[in-house]
Amino acid sequence: MKAATFDLPLTAVTPALPTARLAALGLDLVDATPARTIAALLAPGRRRAFFMNAHCCNVHRRNRAYREAVAGADALLPDGIGVELAGRMTGQRLTANLNGTDLVPALLEQAAAQGKSVYLFGGKPGTARAAAAALQARIPALTIAGTRDGYDGAADADAVVDDINESGADIVLVALGVPMQELWLHRHAGQLNAPLTLGVGALFDFLAGNVSRAPAWLRKARAEWVWRLAQEPRRMARRYLAGNPGFLARAALKAWGPESLAAAQSRLLDVTLSFTALVLLSPVLAVTALAIKIDSSGPVLFRQTRVGHNGRPFTMLKFRSMGVDAEARRAALLASSDREGVCFKAKADPRVTRVGRFIRRFSIDELPQIINVLKGEMAIVGPRPALPVEVAAYPPRALGRLAVKPGLTGVWQVSGRASVGFDKMVEMDLSYAASRTLLLDLSLIARTFGAVLGGRGAY
Incomplete structure (x- = not known):
């Protein structure tokens, strides 16, 4: 899996990231190209960025602590077809899908060119190390400041913070899953010295090869979730087959009113069943x-x-x-x-x-x-x-x-x-x-x- 690259002058003066408020979600999401987003995240200053997909929005609705963590973030990055569809319900089109699996490796390429280092925290034992090795193979100039798993390695939060700070990392990637990673970063934001922190979900599993990415044609069709569902049906069924319809139904209700619920549910049923049938x-x-x-x-x-x-x-x-x-x-x-x-x-x-x-x-x-x-x-x-x-x-x-x-x-x-x-x-x-x-x-x-x-x- 080759990381995306962007032709971006490292000395460019980068203005603040533009955002757009998606009426159907009630969230201010970054509305910029991947290159501009990366430049802004790596610019001088302290930033905390979270990716927001349909599952994140579902958690946001029912988890007060997660809502507070999201409200405290400096950048919310739109991730996935669900967020895109929610925007289209009110005629809004964001500039790009800024999913973490593509954006973070591209960001780390630019970080390596600037001499910045990264710390990987989370995942099962050995996964962060394997992900770090994969990143270094793809980006030889990248400095890995340290790694730590999200199980026994996360038991002592103060020890984790000390280890990250002692490493001198410029970027911290936290892969504890939603909402734990956002809650952890929100709770310890004042203790971490790293200028940039991001919650990255399943990224380490993809990088380490624990979970394979969907074929390019399926990713292009914005249906990578179907691949994830086929790979991990027990874990993902509730998220995708129950969570996604509920997400779109609530977005439609907020955007258009009750009369649009049936249309949104019907279209989601069509897309879900047809993609699943195509694969099976x-x-x-x-x-x-x-x-x-x-x-x-x-x-x-x-x-x-x-x-x-x-x-x-x-x-x-x-x-x-x-x-x-x-x-x-x-x-x-x-x-x-x-x-x-x-x-x-x-x-x-x-x-x-x-x-x-x-x-x-x-x-x-x-x-x-x-x-x-x-x-x-x-x-x-x-x-x-x-x-x-x-x-x-x-x-x-x-x-x-x-x-x-x-x-x-x-x-x-x-x-x-x-x-x-x-x-x-x-x-x-x-x-x-x-x-x-x-x-x-x-x-x-x-x-x-x-x-x-x-x-x-x-x-």
Whole structure:
């Protein structure tokens, strides 16, 4: 893992860090580039900086002592997609995601160039030493003033403070976990001589190799939390699967009012389930792609324009289950539709390939739509996404099904799919749009597994 580098003149005069108050959180967070943030943190003077992510905000809400510690910090650094989403709820966009795993190594590169030293305090026995060794391997000029674990090594707070001060460290990194690290720094701020102190959470574990970072593509998608959840499900489930929805719900309530809670909860459910499914089903996706490629010529994915929320068109993704000339042959097959109404469906469709019949039977062909869900074009639960030619033929009442995002699963999908007539499908979708709740969505998701295994109407 290579640290990020920033082209920053070391002699630059650095003004105070700009901040922005996120209305949905009620916190003043640093609103600056990584380079400017690093320069300001390393400038002359004493500073205490904490990283603030969704979990930190949850702790902040219920822990008075932690709130006092946060209020006493000199800089609060925005960390993670949750804080970014909370800002967007009120139209606020911070300059950068200043997560500690990327920012601190970059900061230490600049610190080394300035001849500054660092002390690592926290983690399991041996972790701080391993993290220090990893840092020195990556930043040879960096001076490690000392290390100390967060277990027996933290038992005597006065001894810890004395050891840090005697080391002469310019920077102290404390990795005791939230909220312990912030409480410790707040409690001992007046005793520490180091100009810069930071609470860094799981950074030592990442540096030491105890916990691996998510692949670059997952980090770029701002979904590293999914990787953490997959690695440590017992420890992280409550934080991410319960904590994150609660965080966004409270932010939405503060930003928009009660009517936005359902929308925020629904979107979080979509993102959580789709990212988790993408990771867990990656072997199935890979095998399916290979089988399609072997079975017939043409691309693995089938792209088709569908009509989404409020009539907006989008490109829907599916595994290709038909020959490459399927669209050209569609018009000639309309008369053989097994389904009444404007939606064409033929059980003995000659365009379907051998692999196509299998993946349709178990709905595997629909899995690439997970990407549409992540992009916000579809939801996990919603009406079947319609073709533009179908929407053009809709009676006025049927247009009401476009009031919600189309979904991977829904009332129609778990009630027989192609065996359900068009008029009945419309009534199902209108009823869903009028009465949708998080509990209903969860119920339909649970019923989907039985529908897939039963295969009724899947062709």
